[in-house]
Amino acid sequence: MTTARYPLRFRIAPVAVIAVLLSLATFRPASAAPPLSLPISEHRLPNGLRVVLAPDASFDDVTVLVRYEAGAADDPMQRAGLAHVVEHLMFGRTRHDPGGYWGAVERIGAWNVNAETTLDDTRYYLTVPPDQLPIALWLESERMGFFAEDFEDEAAVRREMAIVTDEEREGAKDAAVGGVGREGLAEAFPIGHPYHRAFAAHSLGDIAAADVREFIDQWYTPKNARLVVVGHFDPTTALSLATQYFGDLPANAPPARKRAAQTQAATAVQVEMGASIVRPFVLVLWPSPPWLQPGDPELDLAATILTDPFGRLQRELVANGLAVSVWSNEQSHLRGSAFLVGATVASEKSIDEVVTVIERVVGDVARQTLPDECVRVRSELSDMLLMSLETSLGRAQRLAAPMPGSWGLSTYAAIQPSAVEHSLRAILAGPETVVVVRPDGRFSAGGEIVGRKVRRP
């Protein structure tokens, strides 16, 4: 620890921590021996902070990740974009680090330095050489405890609002069909659902420094956070450091979160968009169960059955020349998910025919999922889960929102064809949204809505 550069605040932290879990998660790849052992221990500090430690001496780095359970769907009314603006501001100076976060992380040679705001959470992470772990932990404790005090920098808020707006324009306006998913999801999650406003808002709300302070005070508390450390480190030392730096931060309880609205009727809506693209694009989506709730992992399998390299829609749309490409996924969130199928329509082919084929093939899988398909995609998805654990950051992301079992590697192992069929039938009984984007040089690349109609009342 280079205390000369980092004026550590002096705090006496409680030393007692409660180890709520100590496991040696073991996963045996199908034919690899000996088995892969990836130890995990989870602790809870008296102030409620969950600390997850996953040491692995084979790494030559260590990743620190903090996940706060507050995201875009927690923006207050009239304050659209606040969670994202807060995420940007969190790279600024804190009480004990007036030089600001960027200077600090570059002095310790960090990489993977980033943050992301999703609908449900905000994650901050960085990877450092092992000897810099103390500073990485200290920086995150500064963020959690000492950023918002007396924050009154309205100019910084305006600047970051401008940059967030720039980020949105880059992603949604200047990328080919960049705005399509957003418009479709705004339609799929109805007014009243916590996700609706997050997708429907096309500009930031009226945000001031006081809003930033209030948001951080409410949500950025140890009780609402999960600290994950993965890589080359000694767990005893890491826990001691976590206790020292985070242990005396106040244990305020976060507010209750907005709940999801009730299930919708089985309507079908079509949104028409124009964009500066060469070929038409269609997106078909259905609301689906929340992350890891019954039906959600099954729909991961369904999406893979439809559009992996052997997928049914690859055959029906791409191999048959109706579409140039097709993809699908189950976009999972804590308070509701969406099952999406997107296709770029081939030249001179009918958009309606492509939509019809998508609906028919999804229906076919709902009626009969073949055992061979199920075996194939279970294996594909399990391999992907394993391969994403190659880096310390990949493992930290997995532990930030943990999946059941050994690193979630068994998530798909027991799913049977009947469960895939049942999950698909359940979403097909709900509302469907179709977004059609037609080439039109008048509009930005990202697309703009030009019409809306009811396909099925």
Next chain:
Amino acid sequence: MRFSSFVLENGLRVVLAERRSFPTLAADLLIDTRAANADALGAWRASLMGAVFLSPAAGMLHTSGECGPVGCSAVSSGTSEQLDEVLGRIADLVCVENASREAYVQRLGVAVTSFEQGGFEPSRVIDLNARALVFGLGPLYGVPATMPAPPALEDLEEFRRRAFVPRASTLVVVGDVDRVGLEAAVRKRFAAWPDRPKPEAARITLLKPLERPSLVIVQDSRMAQTYGAMAVLGPAPRDPDYAAFCLLAYLLGGTGDASLLRHARLQLGAGYSMGATLLPLPETSMLVVRGVFERRRALEAMVAMRDAFRAVRSAELADDTIAHAKRAFMAGWRAALSTDAGTAQLANAWLSRGLSLETLQDSSADVLAVTPSRVLAVAQRYLDPLALSTIIVGESPDLKKLDQSGFEPPEFRDRFGLRASNPSSR
């Protein structure tokens, strides 16, 4: 990381880096196609090649292929038990025809359309214009002087026949695999790849600074943001100046603490994305510093970018500033090497620049040894204002204000780097 290598009878070079701590592996096959690129269609055809012949067919999981100005690559990854499958996917992509003629024709049509669609993507527009300015309107690394008609499938097949040969190829495998197992698997999948001579590489001709415009504007008022960049030619990776030039890339845009980022983002609040990319090629390199700016602030941001170039060549930078850039470089280096696929790609890129893998181990030390005076000397050598090309994509800034800010009169170009008329004169 230690590399070992062997060569098959057909000339395919195979490199292995064992990393036994996690049960995954990645393989990266790079084919040096520079010789075959060296005609009028140049890199455009190469990009179509990737889409037509290196698109994964049914069943090819975790596999991708693409072609660029230096070569065509096919990469695949899997768990360690899937070594044979991973190599099989690459061999199926590269060594044999894995799709019907009808499918290839369809892919070509899609690829041509995608190329046209790519013209709407601002980063692609910047890349093509930067290459047109730095390498000229010509073959290999530049862009075609006129947009040619799309090549026929037969033309691409001829390219493939000439260029996709084992003697021009290197397969790098990184991960949980041993040498004996790898040799057997490689022989099984690649021994039948016919041995043919490697085409001779062409020589490139670089433009002199005064032969290109100083400022290019690609006018497109549909863009919500303004995309700005400055591009300049750099030394070859083998050149003693290269290590210092790498640091310059970090100093100009590759670190969160870079003065440009601080000024344009934190003081002006002018944009979200800013950065620098260094494209190393066997004979040379190209540095592009770029940013995405709010329209109204774009001119100020471009002035800040130009000032950042001036600053690094006007005086020696402080030791602390250089040390920051070195740490950022090391961070990027570690990130690149943190995965099997990243390591395989880096090793292959290294070899494609004509460098030996032994020097890969030492290259970070070369960068760490660079002194402030060396950075200044290299900046003065390569970042002469006459050598800089500025590119603005989106709504054109006010030409009068551009002039007042000290920029040269612009030349208008299209999305593919070709001359266009001034939109205000239409």
